[in-house]
Amino acid sequence: MRAVAIVGLGKTPFGAFQDRDLRSLGVEAGRKCLEDAGAAPSQVEAFYLGNFAGPSFAGQNHLAPYVAGAMGIEGVPATRFEAACASGGSAFFHAYSSVAAGLYDVVLVTGVEKMTSQSTPRVSEILAGAGDMAGEIKAGGTFAALFAMIARRHMHQYGTTREQMAAVAVKNHANAFKNPYAHMHKLITLEQALAGKPIAEPLTIYDCSLISDGAASLLLAPLDRASEFAGQPVLVAGIAQTSGPLALDRREDITTFTAVRKAAQKAYRMAGVAAPDIQFAEVHDCFTIAEIMAMEDLGFVAPGEGGPYVQRGATALGGERPVNASGGLKAKGHPVGATGAAQICDVAEQIRGAAGERQVRNRDLGLAQNLGGSGATAVVTILRSVR
């Protein structure tokens, strides 16, 4: 397996864009990425598209050649990868693997989702397809309800508080305020977060991520060819995708995602690092409780200590280990299929030192954690600066 670098980054702003369709978002991110790398579409040897539910959101399927063709990428493998909310991370995982294994030299990954053309109830219904429809969703277990159950259990088992969850929201809104690509630019206080409209007890509207449109792209190449590209290279040091049960009732403990734990362990081993070495991270805060769990499942803190860890400011932009400096799914936005790719873009941007007002101080080793559904898929990616 040879070393692989990210040699190009491109992303659209995240938001609700009435006049944009899925293809135009995907193409914008892809073109910006090729431009950043100084690469031509004809150099792309394979195209990896992460998309969760384009056919349900927009009626269009067969999305990989549909998006690739509009960028002038034709005659090469163009495939869509679907792994629910981890579709972007999964596309990146497979793209990385193909370059590492020597199948291709130059591959383009794009994650994209266009969600806001549907009503919120219809979006909830489409998202529910990422869970066990027959077993839990048809019984009323929307994703907010499933994560509410998880939060309740976490509160019961470890004493996690609503204030701790609200602290995640306050931090991520503050970070997104500094991110021109974020969906939401609105500072909130702890009191506001706690007094938010109830969605599924104990979760309020401020515990939930956003319904967004957006896309993000990465160009990958062997590290020893990185100097041929204009974009400052960032090394993919470790990566793993794993799976676990879809339904909550098939798990021994719903306060942890075993798929995330396994993926993190594999990725750490591959990178030759341990959890304490990770300087900053973008994690999958689809709900605030998920960010608290990520702190524990990634091994940053022991089980049950995620809440206090966030509450004492350790993960703030100026804290010891900034988490979701981008604003996270909570406030940067969560165009489902784009999210995993965007997280990796954001980590790479930090390592390049190009994150502007939200730049983290220690930026040599960062991690992105992408979750599918209520935890049946996990992708963990570790990026390192090229010295």
Added chain:
Amino acid sequence: MRAVAIVGLGKTPFGAFQDRDLRSLGVEAGRKCLEDAGAAPSQVEAFYLGNFAGPSFAGQNHLAPYVAGAMGIEGVPATRFEAACASGGSAFFHAYSSVAAGLYDVVLVTGVEKMTSQSTPRVSEILAGAGDMAGEIKAGGTFAALFAMIARRHMHQYGTTREQMAAVAVKNHANAFKNPYAHMHKLITLEQALAGKPIAEPLTIYDCSLISDGAASLLLAPLDRASEFAGQPVLVAGIAQTSGPLALDRREDITTFTAVRKAAQKAYRMAGVAAPDIQFAEVHDCFTIAEIMAMEDLGFVAPGEGGPYVQRGATALGGERPVNASGGLKAKGHPVGATGAAQICDVAEQIRGAAGERQVRNRDLGLAQNLGGSGATAVVTILRSVR
């Protein structure tokens, strides 16, 4: 790149199964495949699911861990691959690539689709998502209409006749009659085929493939580990996936699929063979004209000679180069996401000499050709007997 073998095969019958859901079909094919290989679920290092539109047909998404988990496959990468009607072939292509490149040793591929729970108009609408929705489908260009235009142009340009198209249907119905796994067991005459209910001129009902439920699985391993498995190994000698434009109006010539031509050339080169060497094939006869075009695009005959080639019986079961000995999409059935995997299963079964009444005589080198939509994706796979 190391040599890769198919070491296990499993498939469900194709048909309209009121009492079966997507998961039960996928699990049946996967279990039969593991049983054929004498392998345990715990040996599977990655799971590749080909599925076109499960979320639209059945409301369930995040299908890879959903199916894998029910087979006892957990904690490994489980990903869905979508490339329209070539989803099964694409999943196989990526699975093959991962083993060839040394990422994994033992991987399971399953193609599955459950279509018959929806009405035919709704099925047509879902299938239309594989074409260019905004550009051609919204103007009435269903898949039958698109292939009717293609057929008309082929007739105009080369003198292809309705009798030649009907000959494809007659042959494939005759082959399916000998296949216990086929959806349709009904012999038809040329006169019946020509007098079929008109669907989109010049295509009648007998020119169209079936709406089916079904699944097919393959287990892959390095050739040098093949003896560890119970299933008789078959070598993957060549394989390629390529892409082309979605919309017909973006093509110079609609009587050929450039993606198929490119994929075939790549696969031939990889296998070290030429078109005349291929002894038998399973091709993507979503409409009868598509089988005629496949003869030309795969290089079996020159452009325009596909019709006469079929008409003179060259591709019959006892002919010089049997094509769709299984009955093809036309009569075996076309559960979209399963099709590409099932074609490869059928070719492998022939090479094993295990095809029963539909066994071909020369069975050392066979080809499977899987098409996505109206040609924007193509996968060509060449299998060879292990000597």
